[in-house]
Amino acid sequence: MATVTLTDGRNGKSYEFDILSPSVGPDVVDIRSFYQQTGMFTYDPGFTSTASCSSDITYINGEKGELRYRGYNIKDLATKRSYLDTCNLLLVGHLPSRTELTAFDLEIRKRSFVHEGLKNLFYSFPDNAHPMAMMSSAVSALSAFHYEHLNITTDTQYQVMARRILAKIPTLAALSYRRSLGIPFIYPDIERSFIENFLYMMRAYPSADTVIKDVEIKALDTIFTLHAEHEQNASTSTVRGVASTGAHPYAAMSAGINALWGRAHGGANESVIAQLEMIGSVDKVDEFIKKAKDANDDFRLMGFGHRVYKNFDPRAKILKQLLDELKDDLGINSELLEVAKKIEEVALTDEYFIERKLYPNIDFYSGLILTALKIPKSLFTIIFVIGRSVGWITQWIELKHDKEMKIARPRQRYTGPVNKKL
Numbered sequence: 152m153a154t155v156t157l158t159d160g161r162n163g164k165s166y167e168f169d170i171l172s173p174s175v176g177p178d179v180v181d182i183r184s185f186y187q188q189t190g191m192f193t194y195d196p197g198f199t200s201t202a203s204c205s206s207d208i209t210y211i212n213g214e215k216g217e218l219r220y221r222g223y224n225i226k227d228l229a230t231k232r233s234y235l236d237t238c239n240l241l242l243v244g245h246l247p248s249r250t251e252l253t254a255f256d257l258e259i260r261k262r263s264f265v266h267e268g269l270k271n272l273f274y275s276f277p278d279n280a281h282p283m284a285m286m287s288s289a290v291s292a293l294s295a296f297h298y299e300h301l302n303i304t305t306d307t308q309y310q311v312m313a314r315r316i317l318a319k320i321p322t323l324a325a326l327s328y329r330r331s332l333g334i335p336f337i338y339p340d341i342e343r344s345f346i347e348n349f350l351y352m353m354r355a356y357p358s359a360d361t362v363i364k365d366v367e368i369k370a371l372d373t374i375f376t377l378h379a380e381h382e383q384n385a386s387t388s389t390v391r392g393v394a395s396t397g398a399h400p401y402a403a404m405s406a407g408i409n410a411l412w413g414r415a416h417g418g419a420n421e422s423v424i425a426q427l428e429m430i431g432s433v434d435k436v437d438e439f440i441k442k443a444k445d446a447n448d449d450f451r452l453m454g455f456g457h458r459v460y461k462n463f464d465p466r467a468k469i470l471k472q473l474l475d476e477l478k479d480d481l482g483i484n485s486e487l488l489e490v491a492k493k494i495e496e497v498a499l500t501d502e503y504f505i506e507r508k509l510y511p512n513i514d515f516y517s518g519l520i521l522t523a524l525k526i527p528k529s530l531f532t533i534i535f536v537i538g539r540s541v542g543w544i545t546q547w548i549e550l551k552h553d554k555e556m557k558i559a560r561p562r563q564r565y566t567g568p569v570n571k572k573l
C-alpha cells in the first residue's frame with residue numbers, strides 16, 4: 152500500500168500513514184492512527200480537507216463542475232428520467248425497470264397519509280411560524296408515530312422506513328404551508344403522481360377543481376432531481392452525525408432539516424429571491440456587486456459560491472437552461488430574471504469573483520422557477536427538503552451498513568484558561 156510520511160520539524164521523528172485510493176477523485180490519507188502515533192490532533196475547521204466516511208452514492212468533481220448519482224451524470228438523470236426513478240436509484244442502487252417503478256410509485260402514493268393525530272401538532276404553532284420550523288418539528292414528531300424504526304437492522308426494514316418518510320414529507324410540507332395561511336388541510340390524492348399530488352395538496356380548495364399543468368410537473372420534477380443528493384454537505388453530515396449516536400432515523404432527518412435551514416446552505420434559495428427583489432432593477436446591480444466585494448461589508452451575493460464547486464455548479468446550468476425553455480409557459484417574472492442574468496454576467500467577468508472561483512449555485516435560479524409555480528419564498532427551503540430527503544435517508548442506510556462507522560466525535564484545540572483556582 153502507498154504511504155505518506157510526515158516528519159515533525161521539531162525533533163525529526165517520522166510517521167507513516169496509508170494512502171487509500173477511491174474509485175475516482177483525490178486519494179485519501181488515512182489518519183485514524185494519527186493521535187495514537189504522534190500524540191497530536193489534526194486541525195481542519197469546516198472539514199475543508201477531511202473525508203468523514205467512504206461512500207458509493209454520489210461523486211462530485213468540483214473543479215470540472217461534475218455531479219453523478221451512483222455513477223449517472225446529473226444532466227442525464229434530470230433530463231431523461233424522473234425524480235422517482237432517481238429516488239429508486241439512490242435507495243436501491245440501480246435505476247428501476249418499468250415494473251419496479253410502478254410498484255415503487257404505488258407504494259409511495261399509499262404511504263403519503265400521515266397519522267390524524269399529527270395534524271394537531273400544526274394547530275399548536277403560532278400563525279407566523281416559519282414553515283421550516285413546522286417541518287422539522289413534524290418530521291421529529293414522526294419518530295413518535297413510527298417508533299418501531301428505532302432499532303431496525305435489515306434491508307427490508309430500512310426500505311420501509313425510508314419509503315415511509317419519502318412519501319410523507321410532501322404531505323407534511325403542504326400541511327406546513329396550509330397552516331401558515333390558516334386554510335383547511337387537504338388529504339393526499341393517491342390517483343395523482345408524486346409531484347402532481349404535492350402541488351394539489353398545496354393549492355387545492357375543498358370542492359373546487361385544481362389545475363396543475365404538465366409544464367409545472369416537469370419543472371418541479373427536475374428541481375427535486377437536482378436536489379436529491381449531494382454527498383457530505385452540512386445537512387447530510389448532520390444526519391450522519393445524529394445517526395452515528397443510534398438516534399431514531401426521523402430524528403436524524405429532522406436535524407438535517409434544521410441544518411439545511413441556514414442561509415449558507417438550503418436557506419440560500421429564499422435569500423436569493425429576497426435579494427433579487429431588493430436589488431429590483433438592472434441598473435442597481437453594480438452597486439450590490441460592489442457591496443459583495445467590500446471586505447468591510449458582510450453582504451454576500453446569495454446563490455454564488457460553493458465549498459466544492461470551483462466551476463459552474465452543474466445543477467445551476469441545468470436550471471438556467473430549464474428557465475430559458477419554460478419561461479414563457481411558466482410565466483417567469485421577467486424583471487427579476489433580467490436582474491439575475493445581469494448579476495451573473497457582471498460577477499462572471501469580475502476579478503473578485505474570478506479569483507475566488509465564485510459561480511452561480513443551484514439556489515441562484517431555483518427561486519425564479521418556484522415563484523412561477525406559485526410557491527411562496529418561505530416554502531423554498533421546504534422544496535429543498537422534499538428533494539433532499541431521499542439523499543439523507545440513503546446516507547443513513549449506508550452509514551448503518553458501514554463497518555468502519557464510529558460515533559461522530561471531533562477533537563478540538565483548547566485555547567481557554569488552564570488551572571484556575573477558586
Ligand code: CMC
Pocket residue numbers: 197381384414415416417419443444450451452453454455456457458459507509512513514
Ligand atoms: N459573495 C461574495 N463573496 C463571497 C461569496 C458570495 N456569495 N461566497 C464566498 N465569498 C468570498 C468570501 O468572502 C471569501 O473571500 P476572502 O477570501 O476575501 O475572505 C472567499 O469568497 C471564500 O469564501 P468562504 O466563505 O471561505 O467559502 P466557503 O467554501 O467556506 O463557503 C458558501 C461556501 C456557499 C457558504 C459561500 O460561498 C456563501 O456564503 N455563498 C452564499 C450563500 C449560498 O449561495 N449558499 C448556497 C450554497 S449551494 C446550496 C447548497 O448545497 O447548500
